[in-house]
Amino acid sequence: MPMTATTTDNQTLAIDTIRCLSMDAVQTANSGHPGTPMALAPIAYQLFQNTMNYAPAKPHWPGRDRFVLSCGHASMLLYSTLHLIGVQATDRYGNPTGGESISLEDIKNFRQIGSVCAGHPEFAEAAGIETTTGPLGAGVSNSVGMAMAEKWLAANYNTDDLTLFNYNTYAICSDGDLMEGIATEAASVAGHLKLDNLCWLYDDNNITIEGDTELAFSEDMGKKFEGLGWNVLHVDDANDVDALGKAIAKFQACGDKPTLIVVKSIIGYGAPNKQNTHGAHGAPLGWDEVALAKKSYGLPEDEKFYVPEGVREHFAEGVGKRGATASSQWEDVWTKYQAAEPTKAAELKAMFAGELPEGWDKDIPVFEADAKGDATRNSSGKVLNAIAKNVPFMIGGSADLAPSNKSDLKFEGAGEFLPRQYKGRNLHFGIREHAMSGIANGLCLSGLRGYAATFFVFTDYMRGGMRLSSI
Structure with a gap:
């Protein structure tokens, strides 16, 4: 035509x-x-x-x-x-x-x-x-x-x-x-x-x-x-x-x-x-x-x-x-916001500057030496939760594996990100590893501290997004 x-x-x-x-x-x-x-x-x-x-x-x-x-x-x-x-x-x-x-x-x-x-x-x-x-x-x-x-x-x-x-x-x-x-x-x-x-x-x-x-x-x-x-x-x-x-x-x-x-x-x-x-x-x-x-x-x-x-x-x-x-017009709103909501404004300032908030690492646990040791998924989940609790703009999830790989955020107020319920910090990607990696990159490019979790063997399905995140 x-x-x-x-x-x-x-x-x-x-x-x-x-x-x-x-x-x-x-x-x-x-x-x-x-x-x-x-x-x-x-x-x-x-x-x-x-x-x-x-x-x-x-x-x-x-x-x-x-x-x-x-x-x-x-x-x-x-x-x-x-x-x-x-x-x-x-x-x-x-x-x-x-x-x-x-x-x-x-x-x-x-x-x-x-x-x-x-x-x-x-x-x-x-x-x-x-x-x-x-x-x-x-x-x-x-x-x-x-x-x-x-x-x-x-x-x-x-x-x-x-x-x-x-x-x-x-x-x-x-x-x-x-x-x-x-x-x-x-x-x-x-x-x-x-x-x-x-x-x-x-x-x-x-x-x-x-x-x-x-x-x-x-x-x-x-x-x-x-x-x-x-x-x-x-x-x-x-x-x-x-x-x-x-x-x-x-x-x-x-x-x-x-x-x-x-x-x-x-x-x-x-x-x-x-x-x-x-x-x-x-x-x-x-x-x-x-x-x-x-x-x-x-x-x-x-x-x-x-x-x-x-x-x-x-x-x-x-x-x-x-x-x-x-x-x-946005700058005018931002000026008013900083006066009206100083705590939230401080969080946003850190996010806009690509910085982590003060005390983000204060609750990271220390694990005593142990001949047997804890499963890495358990220790990883504890560290993830300790950090995310103090980084209010850290959100993420797993490809339908969060309960198994311990990547779900369990502290009070973490909540879930769902259709028309967008306030929560636990994301549900479904069994879509490749999209999960690309979506997590989009979150990070927007200033959030996004994370994505799966078992190592399944990272083969998300290597493209992982490579792009590194460059």
């Missing part, structure tokens, strides 16, 4: 600039994935410019909406967008370090040693990268942990008068993401928990590296997710920004389940000879094809890394101003 842009001139120019920067970076590096950024530039535009509570000048403010690019191979979509909206550089805790998070020079050095624009996004390399993605399915599993973190923070720290936490998590995912088993595990958890603050935008383009997805993939993803307890919506044309906006509004209005938006797109959109083919997926288009694509967008064919006049200003008037207002 032919697709046409249905946006204003400023929108079209901004979207096509994301596309062109992405093409140029991949072509200059002679390596990368140009087709998906070209197809999904309208989604990134709609999310950042018109939807998300996100402040480019304060990219780590705690009340922000989260964005996860689960299809990390499309990294230039994220880098181009973060550059154009003017995200400022910070350290991993949000302290300004000066300058742009991702400069045009960084984009010109895509996939080069020393550039923050790695082939796949890497957490803490640049502000605006919320998590490391690349292994397909990892990002969407992280997004479930981020959504769970918001629910837990809201339940434990918001008051009747002061709301600190009320944010959404958005993830863009691909056919490949949803083929991975971890994605189904994580989606099952999210549906069961009724995480209505979570939205996945699924790029349904029917293309993989080997060819059409019908070679190995014939699921009705909408029906599958309905069975997992999700709200499922459809957008027939990724270029239809208005339709994307309406679908996202329906997500925001849904109050009892997470949302999957199935978006039909054309990979390599605008490249006349390679669009809608696997040739646009995992290899540079070639400078001749890049020029033809730029011609189809109405942009200079031979000018590389071109940012038209007015594009940065357009984003500044949109996400820049809206984000500044939202973050300022």
Whole structure:
């Protein structure tokens, strides 16, 4: 089905600039994935410019909406967008370090040693990268942990008068993401928990590296997710920004389940000879094809890394101003909160700074030498409980093994995290080890001290998430 842009001139120019920067970076590096950024530039535009509570000048403010690019191979979509909206550089805790998070020079050095624009996004390399993605399915599993973190923070720290936490998590995912088993595990958890603050935008383009997805993939993803307890919506044309906006509004209005938006797109959109083919997926288009694509967008064919006049200003008037207002309003609430709730505010300050509270280790037991010794699961459980009791933002659980491996928190007030009962600190992952690891990473990326427990032999099922947590 032919697709046409249905946006204003400023929108079209901004979207096509994301596309062109992405093409140029991949072509200059002679390596990368140009087709998906070209197809999904309208989604990134709609999310950042018109939807998300996100402040480019304060990219780590705690009340922000989260964005996860689960299809990390499309990294230039994220880098181009973060550059154009003017995200400022910070350290991993949000302290300004000066300058742009991702400069045009960084984009010109895509996939080069020393550039923050790695082939796949890497957490803490640049502000605006919320998590490391690349292994397909990892990002969407992280997004479930981020959504769970918001629910837990809201339940434990918001008051009747002061709301600190009320944010959404958005993830863009691909056919490949949803083929991975971890994605189904994580989606099952999210549906069961009724995480209505979570939205996945699924790029349904029917293309993989080997060819059409019908070679190995014939699921009705909408029906599958309905069975997992999700709200499922459809957008027939990724270029239809208005339709994307309406679908996202329906997500925001849904109050009892997470949302999957199935978006039909054309990979390599605008490249006349390679669009809608696997040739646009995992290899540079070639400078001749890049020029033809730029011609189809109405942009200079031979000018590389071109940012038209007015594009940065357009984003500044949109996400820049809206984000500044939202973050300022949050800071006002935070100031009032610190006066009204000093104990809870102290806990949050430690969490925001990545620190442990004073006295976190004061109750760790000492075990006397013993020829036989206690079972390690018993001593581990005692230490875990002693620490968690004094770290109020430490939460976690096991893959249906907590009573056996002694990873459940038993002290008074620990409670359980359940559908619509989000205050407890004992999580129930079900028998889903891989998703458990990805979700725990999402919790930690949100500032919580998340943990996941199983027996060593079963860690083989969660090695992907464990590896990502280490980097």
